[in-house]
Amino acid sequence: MRSATAKVNSAPRESGPTAELARLITAQVFLHASMAGMRLAAPLLALRSGYSEAAVGVLLALFALTQVFLALPAGSYADRHGLRRPFAWATAAATLGCALAxxxxxxxxxxxxxxxxxxxxxxxxxxxxxxxxRAAEGATQLRQVFSWLAIGPAFSNFLGPFAAGVAIDSGGFRVAFLLMAVLPIASWAWVRAAREMPPPPTPHGERPRPAWDLLRETHFRRLLLVNWLLASCWDVHTFVVPVLGHERGLSASVIGTILGAFAVAAVVIRVLLPVIAARVREWAVITAAMLATALLFCVYPLLHSALAMGLCSVLLGVALGSVQPMIMSTLHQITPEHRHGQAVGLRLMAINASSVAMPMLFGVAGAAVGIAGVFWAVAAIVAGGTRMSWRLREADQSR
Structure with missing residues (x-):
């Protein structure tokens, strides 16, 4: 499948985000921070109200559950209406949710x-x-803009919980929920003046097709499977490292530092990616990330000191943090322009379904074969998946 834009090899290079891209990233930060803050405040209030850990687990799962079912309709809606209208509905829904709280x-x-x-x-x-x-021109600029865009959620995952925590300590939970309700409104202020792209042309005589139809394309199917494998690795690390750290006798603050080092490394590599985007190919970065992840997952259970685990966490952050911009760049190049929304929605649905289901699977597997066995099993699966990522170069050669 070839994108209708077909502007792949003659892209202008840019050293930083444009003014409009910076505004859109800011809007993303505010909206995502609202959810991240609610993800801290709501479970904390539930625990203080006497609800069990199981109830809190259900509450946390609901943040991802809606995205599983809403992703495909949201993608089709974006294909029809562009940026501002879907974003306006999203900010209204987020504001309503926080206001109800x-x-x-x-x-x-x-x-x-x-x-x-x-x-x-x-x-x-x-x-x-x-x-x-759609606004990017060529493969190089696609890699650059998605690298910049990927920084937003990483920053908002710090901003939202920090702001919510300070608000709770200062004025209570209602103040925190009110602050989270204001953030989506601020987000819309950055998007409302964005330049809307003209609708892409639909091939003459082509009828609307469901998003699932994209899975019939070999390159897209490979890309989605590779993305799912690497997203599962992210979930493995987040879920299993606290258990492994507990087995090693590490304190909560040390375990938090190890996970924090992973997040910081993921942000740093995404800051650097726009600089090197013109010198790398998506399939090469993805394949290298999969090989590095498989190797690090083999080593991780053998480490006992906090320093060694922290170093491994940093290297994993670099490997996995480099993937999303390359996945998104490839996705926009191998799908028709008038179906980009469907493709992005299908990817988001797969990732969120994995985030809901995989922690439960990891828990069962950990009880059956041990935490080290979970690491090694995932490492073997990821290593086997490198053949699919390597074959993504066929899509690159066909453009």
């Missing part, structure tokens, strides 16, 4: 707020990624 801070309403803010963030990210991908 302000008015009725009880568990059922917190669950509804989780559904609304999670779904809003997913729908907005689909519209935003589609818009940014």
């Amino acid at each position: 302000v008015a009725f801070p009880v568990f059922p309403v917190l669950c509804l707020a989780a559904l609304l803010t999670g779904g809003a963030t997913g729908a907005a990210s689909i519209a935003l990624q589609r818009h940014v991908g």
Whole structure:
């Protein structure tokens, strides 16, 4: 499948984000920070209200659950209406969810707020990624803009919980929920003046097709499987490292530092990627990331000191942090322009479904074969998947 733009090899190079891209990244940060803040405040209020850890687990799952079911309709809607209208609906839903928590801070309403803010963030990210991908000119600029765009969620994952925590300590949970309700409104202020792209041309005589039809294309199917494998590795690290650290007798602060080092490394590599984008190919970066991840997962269970685990975590952050911009760049090049929204939605649905299901699978597997066995099993699967990432170069050669 070839993108309708076909502007792949003659892209202008840019050293930093344009003014409009910077505004869109800022909008993404505010909206995503609202969800991230709610993801801290809502479970904390539930625990303080006497709800069990199981109930809190269900509450946290709801933030991702809506995105599983909403991703495909949101992608089709973005294909029809562009950026501003989907983003406006998303900000309204996120604001409503947070406002309901302000008015009725009880568990059922917190669950509804989780559904609304999670779904809003997913729908907005689909519209935003589609818009940014269509605005880019050529493969080099695609890699650059998606590298810049990937920094936003990483920063908002710090900003949202930090702001919510300070608000809770200063004025209570209602103040925190009110602050989270203001953030989506600020987000819309950055998007409302964005330049809307003209609708892409639809091939003459082609009827609307469901997003699932994209899976019939070999390159897209490979890309989605590779993305799922690497996203699962991210979930493995987040879920298993606290368990492994507990087995090693590490303190909570040390375990948090190890996970924090992973996140910082992922941000740093995404800051550097726009600089080197003109010198790398997507399939090469993805294949290298998969090989490095498989090797590091083999080594991780053998490490006992906090320093060694921290170093391994940093290297994993570099490997996995480099993947998303390359995945998004490839996706926009191998799918028709008038179906970019569907493609982005299908990818988001797969990732969120994995985030809901995989931690439960890892827990069962860990009880059966041990934490080291989980690492080694995932390493073997990822190593086997490198053949698919290597064959993505066929898509690169065909463009």
